[in-house]
Each structure stands twice: as C-alpha cells, then as structure tokens.
Amino acid sequence: MLTAFVCGAVLALSGCGQKTAAPPAGTVVIGIPTDVNAFNPLFATDVMAEEINELIFPMLVNSEFDTTTGTLTYTPGLARSWEWRSNGADLVFHLHRNACWSDSVRISARDVQFTFELCADPDVESVWQNAVEGLRRTADGMLDVRSAVQILDDSTVVFHFSKAYPGQLFDVGIPVIPEHIFAAMPRSELRSHPVNQAPIGAGPFRLIRHTTMQEIVLGPNPLSVLPFPSHLQRLVFRVVPDHRSRILQLISGEIDMMSGIEPDDATQISREAPDVQLIPTAPRRYHFIGWNNIDPAAWAESHGTVVRPHPLFGSVRVRQALTMAVNRADLTRAFAGRDGIEAVGPVSPMFRAAYNDSLRPLPYDPARAAALLTEEGWTDSDGDGILDRRGVRFSFILKVPSGNGMWSEIATVVQKQLRDIHVDARIEFVERSVFWPDLLAKKYDAWIAGFEVPLEMRLDDMWGSDLQKNPFNVLSYRQPAVDRLLKHLRTLRTSIGGAADIRAIQTLIAEDQPCTFLFWERGMIGLSRRVRGVHSTVLAMTHDAWNWETAPASGR
Secondary structure, eight states: OOSOOOOHHHHHHHOTTOOOOOOOTTEEEEEESSOOSOSSTTSOOSHHHHHHHHHHSOBSEEEEEETTTTEEEEEESSEEEEEEEGGGTEEEEEEOTTOBOTTSOBOOHHHHHHHHHHHHOTTTOOTTGGGGTTBOOOTTSOOOHHHHEEEEETTEEEEEBSSOOTTHHHHHOSBOOOHHHHTTSOGGGTTTOGGGGSOOOOSSEEEEEEETTTEEEEEEOTTOOSSOOOSSSEEEEEEOOSHHHHHHHHHHTSOSEESOOOHHHHHHHHHHOTTEEEEEEEEEEEEEEEEOSBOHHHHHHTTSOOOOBOTTTSOHHHHHHHHHTSOHHHHHHHHHGGGOEEOSSSSOTTSTTTOOTTOOOOOOOHHHHHHHHHHTTOBOTTSSSSOEETTEESEEEEEEETTOHHHHHHHHHHHHHHHTTTOEEEEEEEOHHHHHHHHHTTOOSEEEEEEEOOSSOOOHHHHOSOTTTOTTOTTOOOOHHHHHHHHHHTTOSOTGGGHHHHHHHHHHHHHHOSEEEEEEEEEEEEEETTEESOOOOSSOTTTTGGGOEEOOOTTO
C-alpha cells in the first residue's frame, strides 16, 4: 500500500489485535461504513440499504448468479410460480396464498400493482423508475400501470410488456411494499414519512431497532413464509465509518463480518485473527474518478432542465488527457493486488459473453496528456503553474467520501499526478451520508468512488442519456449512439443475443472517457468462523442470511 498503517489513536478505540467477547449466540454483527438512508426499498440508494431492505420486504422472484455463464437465474419468492404468455410479452405470477405482512394483513396482488404504481409516479422519485420502462403503453404512448400490471385475482397478477426482452424477470424482481400502509399518504411525502423508520415487511427479518449512525438491529419475522423466519435471533449492522476501525473490530471479535477487505487487510487478518476466514468474491465492484460531464450549476439553477457541457470536463479530449495523466496500472497493483484488473469500462469480466476483452486502457502518458490539453486551448498564460483558458483556471474540488482509506490515498496520488500536468485538484472529504445524495443530485464536479454493478446486464440506469429517468447516471453521460444500442437491447429476447451490442457500448464509453476507470476489485469478505451457513456469492453479502446460525469459535 502507498502509506503505512499506524494503529495510533485507533488502538484505543478497538484494541489492536486484542480478543474480546464475541457477540452472543444467535447474534451476528456486521460492520458497515455508514447508516442506511431509508427503510423503504423505493428510496434505498446504496448497496447496504438495498441489502437490508431486501431482508425485510418480499420480492416476486429471488435470483442466483451462474458464474460459469455469467448470467442470472431466478427462483420463487413471493411468487410461488410464473408462466409466460403472448410469446413472452405477458408474464403471469401466482402468489403464495398464505403470505402476510408483519402486521398480519395478507399480501395480495394489489400490493404488487401498487408498488409499480409508485415506481412509475414522478412525484415519488423512486430509485426503481426504470423497472416500469418495459411495460405496455396505451395507444397514445402513456403508461397506465393498472392496465399494464393487471390483477386477475387476489393471488394472481399479470405483467403486460410492450414486447419480450431479456430483463423482464429482473425488472419485476423489486421489493414489494404494503399498499394498506402507504395508499393514503401524499406521494410527494413518502420519502420523508415516519413510517419508513418502522417498516412493515414480509421477509425473514423485521426491524427491531435503529439508532442513527450507530446500529441497525434486525430480528426474525415470526409471520414470514418467504422463505421462513430467520434462524438468527439478531442480525446487527454496526455503523463504523472508519475502515481501519472496522478491521480492528473484526480482528478483536467485536464484529463478525465485513466486506471491502483490502490486500493489506487480508495479510494482517491472516496473521492476527485465525478465527476469521477470508471469502473471495467475483470482480463486481469498480473504482473510478468521476468527472461531471455537464455543468452542475446550470443543472441546479434550472431544476434539471438545462444541460450544458461542463466548463472543464465537457470535452472528450480533456477527459482523455486526465485519464492518461493518472497511472492506473500502478494504482491497480497498489490497491487491488495481484488479483486486481485494470478497468476500461463498466462491464465486469465476470459477464463472460458480454465483456469486451479487446479493449485496452489508454496509456499512462503525461506528455501526451499535456499536449491534448494544449490543443484544447489550456495554457498557463499567467505563469502561476496552473493551466487556464479564457480566464478560467483548470482548478476544481475532488470530493472523497470520508472514512475510506483507500479512496483517500488514491485521491492523494491523483492530486499529485494531475499537478504534474498543471491541473489543480483540491481534495475535500465529505461524510458518506451527505456524499451519495449530493452525488445523485449532480452537485459535484469531480469525485472518487466505486460502484457495485447489478447482476442483470442492464446499462440504462447509469449510461442512458435521459438524466431524469436515470438518476444513477451520476456522470451525466449523454451519447446518442449508446442510447440507440440500449434501445436495441430492449428488443432482444435473450441477454446472450445482446452481447455484441454490450461490447459495442463498452467501446463507445472507452472512447468518450466519461470518467477515469481505475480497477475492478476482486472483493473479499471477512467472516468469523462462529458464523455458519454463509455461502460465497457474487450476490449481496447477506444473501440467504436467514439460513445463518452461530456456533462457538476457537480461541474466543
């Protein structure tokens, strides 16, 4: 790693290497870097929030990832079975008749229909807006959810799609929420309503307690048949913002599990904590330097109606120059180790058929980077050491979520390497609870972050040009050629058939350099050996947590 680890003051917090009492039997404690933003799947914007909501709320179908083919397969969830009709354009689900919400109200097809009504309502501003894009429209092109998601009876619902396409089961596989709880609320107030702090679900867990920025405690939902109440008595998510503090708590036994184990962490854990096993996962997460492709001030002042190129990053050649000024190969070796993969685009190598392995990263070439900037009119006209053009200095704030040591160190390296080509990047750390909402609101010029890609090959959410419908397009990337390929993908019946289009999309993104892709991280989870039943998976860290059990571990 580029900087040495020093226990220092952190020692006093966690007891570096000292064993403490493990959590009680029947309890598993997971260390997480930040609190969740919502106990409502419509508004869960980060990975951990999604995972927790999926333990509380039911989904029509569950999924598994086939690592040999790089594709998702689906298994029953709230729907006990389903069938295709109309040559794949209609999908009929038969719900479990004995499934009920945690307040004893029976789940019905109306709950499913209502959930998709909320997803489609612009006043709700759900993160699942794209889930309704494939549904059948009326003759005038409007979406009538009650017609497109049709109730046949209390336990049968049919989805009418405009046509068959590969992601239909993925689109309908979102968490379902209870209509009887939310129906009377004004749609624009759903996001902030107090009911989101006391969720009524139907999954194997229910929320017991939430102490802001400290912990989230889940317990078994005794009424769950989806698939059954959790075997665990408590599943605790402990908020520990500092990465090193989480590592020390894992070593000491204060927490049982955490993700994001880095190569240096793994060495220390192997040496100091024999009761902790390290579980590798597939390369699903990539790290990148984000460049806002549009002017955030114009976007904010117009309430999202004016799209103007960013004064610094709106140029393709400028973004190419910034990428060539950063030594991505060195960063990959330093922070991802031997198993790291230098990234060239947003499609993981685990998607075997769709990954474009013919692409090569732009070279690390500061001289060529400087020449490109000169060609774009950026020179140091006043001799202050920073490029400028028409009175604008090439100077910006590089936002970094606080508490992530790796991103902090990467930011320092990037700052120095950009300074070598006379570009001024000033690092500013932002609390994670603020960083992600602000990023989605397109408030930042530049940042360092990482994304975990969805397991269904759906690129619309992050790369489609409609910035209102695609809130996760945080780069504000707009490319008509990519849009045409995305639209064509929606016409195909199988994801394998769209592999050529997905490879072509990767080529276009690599040419445009909307961000500087750094590396794919082969993830690693640290897990106490006292926790039994955890399976290595590329799915959520808490996938099938209802099956987990605890047993005494040696040396505790």
